[in-house]
Amino acid sequence: MNSKGIFITFEGPEGCGKTTQIKLFTKYLKKMGLKFLLTREPGGTKISEKIRNILLDPKNKEMSPITEAYLYAASRAQHTREKIIPALREGKIVISDRYLDSSIIYQGVGRNIGIERVLDINKTAINGLFPDISYVLLIPPKIGLKRARNVSSKSGYKDGDRLEQENMEFHKKIYSGFMKLPEIRKGVFILDGNRDIKKISHEIIGIFEKKYGF
Numbered sequence: 589m590n591s592k593g594i595f596i597t598f599e600g601p602e603g604c605g606k607t608t609q610i611k612l613f614t615k616y617l618k619k620m621g622l623k624f625l626l627t628r629e630p631g632g633t634k635i636s637e638k639i640r641n642i643l644l645d646p647k648n649k650e651m652s653p654i655t656e657a658y659l660y661a662a663s664r665a666q667h668t669r670e671k672i673i674p675a676l677r678e679g680k681i682v683i684s685d686r687y688l689d690s691s692i693i694y695q696g697v698g699r700n701i702g703i704e705r706v707l708d709i710n711k712t713a714i715n716g717l718f719p720d721i722s723y724v725l726l727i728p729p730k731i732g733l734k735r736a737r738n739v740s741s742k743s744g745y746k747d748g749d750r751l752e753q754e755n756m757e758f759h760k761k762i763y764s765g766f767m768k769l770p771e772i773r774k775g776v777f778i779l780d781g782n783r784d785i786k787k788i789s790h791e792i793i794g795i796f797e798k799k800y801g802f
C-alpha cells in the first residue's frame with residue numbers, strides 16, 4: 589500500500605515539539621539527499637485546509653464530537669488521495685505533522701467517542717494507509733500548553749485555537765491516551781519531548797536509520 593515511499597508522522601499534544609523536530613528531521617533528509625514531502629493535518633490540500641479552519645475556529649463552540657470526528661476524517665480522506673498516496677507512489681518520504689493517531693486520541697479518548705469508533709470512521713478515509721513510523725512526542729500538559737500558547741499568540745488566535753482552549757482535564761486525558769498508543773498500533777515510538785531539542789532529534793534519526801539501514 590505504501591508502495592515505494594515511506595510514510596512518517598509526528599504526533600503528540602500541543603506544544604510537544606512536532607514542528608521543531610520536523611524541521612530538524614527534514615534538514616537531515618536534505619543532507620542525505622532523500623526526496624521528501626512535508627505536509628500537515630488537519631489540512632494539506634486546499635479542501636482540507638478549509639475544513640481545518642472550521643475545526644480550529646474558537647467560534648464553533650457548538651460542534652458535536654461526532655461532527656468533529658467526521659470533519660477530521662473528511663479532511664484526511666482528501667489529503668491521502670490528493671497528496672500523500674501520489675507522493676508515496678513516486679517513492680518519496682512523506683512527513684505529516686499529525687495524522688490518524690491524533691484522531692484516535694483527541695476524538696476517541698479526549699471526546700469520549702471511543703477508539704474503535706474513531707478507527708471505524710477513519711477506515712474508509714485512510715484506505716489502509718497506516719504510517720510506517722509514528723513519532724509521538726510527550727511532555728506534561730502544563731509545559732505543553734505554555735509552549736503552544738507562545739506560538740499561537742504569534743499566529744492568529746489570541747487565546748489559542750479551539751482545541752488549545754480546552755481545560756486541563758481534557759489535556760491530561762490526551763497525554764495518557766498518547767502514552768497507550770503503542771498498545772493500539774505497530775510502528776509507534778513514544779519519545780520524551782521534555783529534553784534538549786538536539787537529543788530528541790538524534791533519537792528520531794536513530795530510529796529511522798535503524799529501520800531503513802542508512
Ligand SMILES: Nc1ncnc2c1ncn2[C@@H]1O[C@H](COP(=O)(O)OP(=O)(O)O)[C@@H](O)[C@H]1O
Pocket residue numbers: 600601602603604605606607608609735736738739781782783784785788
Ligand atoms: N525540546 C524542547 N525544549 C524546549 N522548548 C522546546 C522544545 N521543543 C520545542 N520547544 C519550543 O516549544 C514551542 C512549541 O514547539 P512546536 O515545535 O511548535 O510544538 P508543536 O508543533 O508540537 O505544537 C516552540 O516555541 C519551540 O521552540
Ligand SMILES: [Mg+2]
Pocket residue numbers: 606607608685
Ligand atoms: Mg506545530
